[in-house]
Amino acid sequence: MSDFLTVRVWRGDEQGGFQTFEVPRLESQTVLDVVSHIQRQLDPTLAYRFACRVGMCGSCAMTVNGKARWTCRTHVAKVAADGNLELAPLAHLPVVRDLVTDMSAFFDKWARARGQFHPTATRKDPFARIRPDSAQRINADAGIECIGCGVCYASCDVVQWRPDYLGPAALNRAWTLVNDERDGAQAERLRAVAGDAGCHACHTHLSCTERCPKHISPTAGIAGLKRAAMKAALRGDL
Amino acid sequence: MKTDWRARNHPAWWAFLVHRISGIVLTLFLPFHFWVLGMALNDAARMDDFFAWADRPLVKVAEAGLVILLAAHLTGGLRLMALEFLAWRGWQKDLLAVAAGLTVIAGVVFAYVV
Ligand code: SF4
Ligand code: SF4
Numbered sequence: 431m432s433d434f435l436t437v438r439v440w441r442g443d444e445q446g447g448f449q450t451f452e453v454p455r456l457e458s459q460t461v462l463d464v465v466s467h468i469q470r471q472l473d474p475t476l477a478y479r480f481a482c483r484v485g486m487c488g489s490c491a492m493t494v495n496g497k498a499r500w501t502c503r504t505h506v507a508k509v510a511a512d513g514n515l516e517l518a519p520l521a522h523l524p525v526v527r528d529l530v531t532d533m534s535a536f537f538d539k540w541a542r543a544r545g546q547f548h549p550t551a552t553r554k555d556p557f558a559r560i561r562p563d564s565a566q567r568i569n570a571d572a573g574i575e576c577i578g579c580g581v582c583y584a585s586c587d588v589v590q591w592r593p594d595y596l597g598p599a600a601l602n603r604a605w606t607l608v609n610d611e612r613d614g615a616q617a618e619r620l621r622a623v624a625g626d627a628g629c630h631a632c633h634t635h636l637s638c639t640e641r642c643p644k645h646i647s648p649t650a651g652i653a654g655l656k657r658a659a660m661k662a663a664l665r666g667d668l
Numbered sequence: 669m670k671t672d673w674r675a676r677n678h679p680a681w682w683a684f685l686v687h688r689i690s691g692i693v694l695t696l697f698l699p700f701h702f703w704v705l706g707m708a709l710n711d712a713a714r715m716d717d718f719f720a721w722a723d724r725p726l727v728k729v730a731e732a733g734l735v736i737l738l739a740a741h742l743t744g745g746l747r748l749m750a751l752e753f754l755a756w757r758g759w760q761k762d763l764l765a766v767a768a769g770l771t772v773i774a775g776v777v778f779a780y781v782v
């Protein structure tokens with residue numbers, strides 16, 4: 431382990447470039463620790479985002495040596511064994527400044543994919559009883575821990591090729607709701623995700639599945655949506 | 669910003685690339701294939717000449733290449749259909765290995781037969 435890391439950090443907007451910093455190498459250092467060191471000790475004008483530091487809020491994702499990652503839980507030892515780090519903002523989102531992207535398009539697509547829960551009961555009704563071992567509950571569980579970090583979205587080639595594509599995170603969210611027996615907007619949701627920019631645009635590259643830090647497979651959910659859309663179309667409901 | 673090429677370096681993305689390239693090459697090959705088949709109807713003598721010409725090592729190697737591409741495209745397509753139509757339980761990378769394995773076997777068998 432050398433004593434210093436050479437860190438190339440993206441500065442400016444889309445037309446910006448990399449600036450190099452030397453950062454002391456520490457034990458158990460995370461990539462976010464490196465960014466914080468630069469901002470606190472070397473250049474206070476560096477813009478970046480984080481909140482929880484423990485992999486819960488989803489705000490700290492960046493491109494680390496070419497791959498989208500959550501930086502608070504990515505150890506330097508894992509990604510920069512040779513002491514070189516390259517940090518850039520997430521791909522496929524407009525760059526606000528330095529390492530900060532404008533994530534509105536990403537979250538707007540969750541809304542377009544009908545990612546909101548539509549209740550069918552009121553607080554006066556008894557609790558819905560969902561068996562933990564039912565297939566639907568298991569499907570929903572597999573996708574429910576998403577933290578909205580955008581890593582999958584930044585890793586998906588289809589998002590780059592057709593910017594209106596809803597993307598893996600929004601479709602994963604829709605899939606968890608398709609499996610929610612309590613939800614009352616199933617037909618609208620399926621219509622929202624079955625369009626050209628929805629689940630059928632996915633090329634099954636599995637880049638989202640490869641990179642999701644929560645080990646979710648949006649591809650599996652998207653495949654589920656494709657099947658659900660196909661069944662609905664065969665029934666004439668779509 | 670665009671996807672960095674380093675982000676694409678994982679097995680499933682390579683499988684996509686193989687599937688796409690084999691698909692394009694096979695599409696380009698098909699018209700030629702039908703043209704030669706058409707000779708059987710129009711000009712059988714010419715077809716025999718063509719087969720005589722084709723009976724040389726380099727062409728055989730190219731044919732083996734085509735068979736491998738065909739096997740890769742076929743197994744890759746079956747893999748995709750399994751991914752899309754079956755429920756997921758974490759066997760996705762095994763499937764890729766099976767597809768690659770069958771492709772190699774098809775290539776070896778063809779090379780052995782000709
Ligand atoms: S599997 Fe689909 S959603 Fe995921 S990265 Fe590939 S194309 Fe994008
Ligand atoms: S699916 Fe995974 S990679 Fe995508 S936003 Fe959710 S947690 Fe992040």
Ligand code: FES
Pocket residue numbers: 480481482483484485486487488489490491500501502503
């Ligand atoms: S800072 Fe919250 S997930 Fe990294």
